[in-house]
Amino acid sequence: MSEQSKIQSMMQEKRLFEPPTEGQDKAWVKSIDEYEALYKQSMDDPDGFWLNRTKDLLTWFKDPTKGSTSDLNKPEVKWFEDGTLNVAYNCLDRHLTDGRRNKAAIIWQGEPDEDVKVYTYQMLHDEVNKFASVLKKKGVKRGDRVALYLPMVPELSIAMLACARIGAMHSIVFAGFSAMSLQNRIQDCEAKVLVTADAVLRAGRTIPLKPNADEALKDCPTVSSCVVVNRAGSDAPMQSGRDTWWNDEMAADDLGFVEPEKMNAEDNLFILYTSGSTGKPKGVVHTTGGYLTYVASTMQYVFDMQDNDVYWCTADIGWVTGHSYIVYGPLANGGTSLMFEGVPSYPAPDRFWQIVDKFKVNIFYTAPTVIRALMREGVEWTQKHDMSSLRVLGSVGEPINPEAWMWYHEHIGASKLPIVDTWWQTETGGIMMSPMPYATTLKPGSCTRPLPGIDAAIVDSEGVEVPANEGGNLVIRKPWPGMLRGVYRNPDRYKSTYFERFPGMYESGDGARRDEDGYFWVMGRLDDVINVSGHRMGTAEIESALVSHPAVAEAAVVGMPHDIKGESIYAYVTLSAGIEESDELIVELRTHVRKEIGPIASPEAIQFAEGLPKTRSGKIMRRVLRKIAAGVFDEFGDTSTLADPAVIDVLIDGYHEIM
Numbered sequence: 001m002s003e004q005s006k007i008q009s010m011m012q013e014k015r016l017f018e019p020p021t022e023g024q025d026k027a028w029v030k031s032i033d034e035y036e037a038l039y040k041q042s043m044d045d046p047d048g049f050w051l052n053r054t055k056d057l058l059t060w061f062k063d064p065t066k067g068s069t070s071d072l073n074k075p076e077v078k079w080f081e082d083g084t085l086n087v088a089y090n091c092l093d094r095h096l097t098d099g100r101r102n103k104a105a106i107i108w109q110g111e112p113d114e115d116v117k118v119y120t121y122q123m124l125h126d127e128v129n130k131f132a133s134v135l136k137k138k139g140v141k142r143g144d145r146v147a148l149y150l151p152m153v154p155e156l157s158i159a160m161l162a163c164a165r166i167g168a169m170h171s172i173v174f175a176g177f178s179a180m181s182l183q184n185r186i187q188d189c190e191a192k193v194l195v196t197a198d199a200v201l202r203a204g205r206t207i208p209l210k211p212n213a214d215e216a217l218k219d220c221p222t223v224s225s226c227v228v229v230n231r232a233g234s235d236a237p238m239q240s241g242r243d244t245w246w247n248d249e250m251a252a253d254d255l256g257f258v259e260p261e262k263m264n265a266e267d268n269l270f271i272l273y274t275s276g277s278t279g280k281p282k283g284v285v286h287t288t289g290g291y292l293t294y295v296a297s298t299m300q301y302v303f304d305m306q307d308n309d310v311y312w313c314t315a316d317i318g319w320v321t322g323h324s325y326i327v328y329g330p331l332a333n334g335g336t337s338l339m340f341e342g343v344p345s346y347p348a349p350d351r352f353w354q355i356v357d358k359f360k361v362n363i364f365y366t367a368p369t370v371i372r373a374l375m376r377e378g379v380e381w382t383q384k385h386d387m388s389s390l391r392v393l394g395s396v397g398e399p400i401n402p403e404a405w406m407w408y409h410e411h412i413g414a415s416k417l418p419i420v421d422t423w424w425q426t427e428t429g430g431i432m433m434s435p436m437p438y439a440t441t442l443k444p445g446s447c448t449r450p451l452p453g454i455d456a457a458i459v460d461s462e463g464v465e466v467p468a469n470e471g472g473n474l475v476i477r478k479p480w481p482g483m484l485r486g487v488y489r490n491p492d493r494y495k496s497t498y499f500e501r502f503p504g505m506y507e508s509g510d511g512a513r514r515d516e517d518g519y520f521w522v523m524g525r526l527d528d529v530i531n532v533s534g535h536r537m538g539t540a541e542i543e544s545a546l547v548s549h550p551a552v553a554e555a556a557v558v559g560m561p562h563d564i565k566g567e568s569i570y571a572y573v574t575l576s577a578g579i580e581e582s583d584e585l586i587v588e589l590r591t592h593v594r595k596e597i598g599p600i601a602s603p604e605a606i607q608f609a610e611g612l613p614k615t616r617s618g619k620i621m622r623r624v625l626r627k628i629a630a631g632v633f634d635e636f637g638d639t640s641t642l643a644d645p646a647v648i649d650v651l652i653d654g655y656h657e658i659m
Ligand code: 6R9
Pocket: 274, 319, 320, 321, 395, 396, 397, 398, 399, 400, 421, 422, 423, 424, 425, 426, 427, 447, 508, 509, 510, 522, 523, 524, 525, 531, 534, 535, 536
């Protein structure tokens, strides 16, 4: 579908779905009037609103008296700055005395169906304390960084919370990233310790992970210890003096209770690298007080989490969704969070529904790309299982097209469950716009309205708000507690990426429109970021991986529409002089990108191009490349500044050859 027809199909979407009446009386937010009252209060008196909210949701060692002391022009963002707290204490310790001690905190379902572990709050608390002791023995101190490169195993959550307990920052690197990506991230944050695993179990295969860690550590002088989880029972090579097994460390008899560090609200909690439109991925920094307040708050508003619920977010903890809505949000609320190691399609395309049935999941949060892929497999798979425990469905990562929305609603939601389409970003820490499941009337494809505290707007290139139904830049005009506090050790990039173009506002990089009812429709990135299956990839990153191959002289990467992934990667490659085009070279270039960044960055299409459409000043005209990759050959716009307009026809011929 072309961009234009996608927008048109969304513009024509007029169906409305009312919130369920059953269960409304027990919900955290019971009606649209209640939402509106909360919203108004949060805009009239943000400090009062958030101070109340944080005192209701969290336990502070020292209560904050200040709300926000921020200035988005500078930019400087601070929340609750005179308060002290500990994130792990809030996620664990306090639940030992509030009646939840023996409640399941994490239900872990491994890829093999018989691999299940349940951690009560007491058990998780004990494991986290033990690993906190291990980290301390390894010399990790408050403020230090610990890199976590792990599959979806319980040790990942344990390690995160152990870091939070001792005031160290974790930097999680998705296990699908390559050794080079891991190395770059460790080098940037100068981690002292790396926690990894021997291997990853994925779709029935055992994929070694430790060799990637070893490769990465060849040039990471700051890392003195590497702790290895034995997931697959494989013989990972261990470097003596540096590498130890997780189980051996945890069996030591000098481990025990570790006093949670009293952190200032503005002390750092974690770094998470995410792709931008230029250069290497940036280390988005989140702090303790504001972030935890924000994820705990949105957990209630958006998912209506209640004490007896089993909640399942299918994301990987390597992405922000897993940080905020598998670990910190659910546990801060004393909830039960299901963590799944496997994939949706293995051993069969009903794996998710089988798990819903097995654990009687009540709240289910996944991505549109998953819905589209499972939709293809047919409804039979959904009918094999009892999914009547479900009560709220969620979506995240990219715009959900109305067809996928309807399928989700009908076949997973029995034509009655609310779908919360949640718009947010790594940088925002938590959900920014979303329906409230028992209050908001839904429109398929719209993330509806901003949550309390969020002043979202659509502005033109001058920063002026546009009229209803006109597209523009999605910005946030007031600080909120969960927003990023910086790009790790790069204040200039922090400022220029988010706060420079529209003074006094946070620039999201997304395009959106707001309809006549105040509902937002997010269209996707306006910058050079591609969203592949809900994962952000910078075009610049992939281009630099391609040109690092000796056969490549120049590369330009764009997103092309993809039925299941939303977007996929299309690369135009100009070869170095004397290099022959060949199918083998295409395979080699794909392998090269996988090695440099990871499998998710591997281009779906590679087109050899003798020349790229450049302006006379030498800039690549990407919009032309995007159109060609989308198979649209007549909407190029103004091409009069091109140095050689004939290039376009050659590229169109090339497109027909490969597609
Ligand atoms: C949470 C997460 C952020 C980008 C964001 C936008 C896209 C996420 C969306 C959505 C439309 C939604 N996005 N949720 N677009 N509707 N409900 O995904 O973070 O990985 O940083 O990606 O994803 O384009 O800017 P992150």
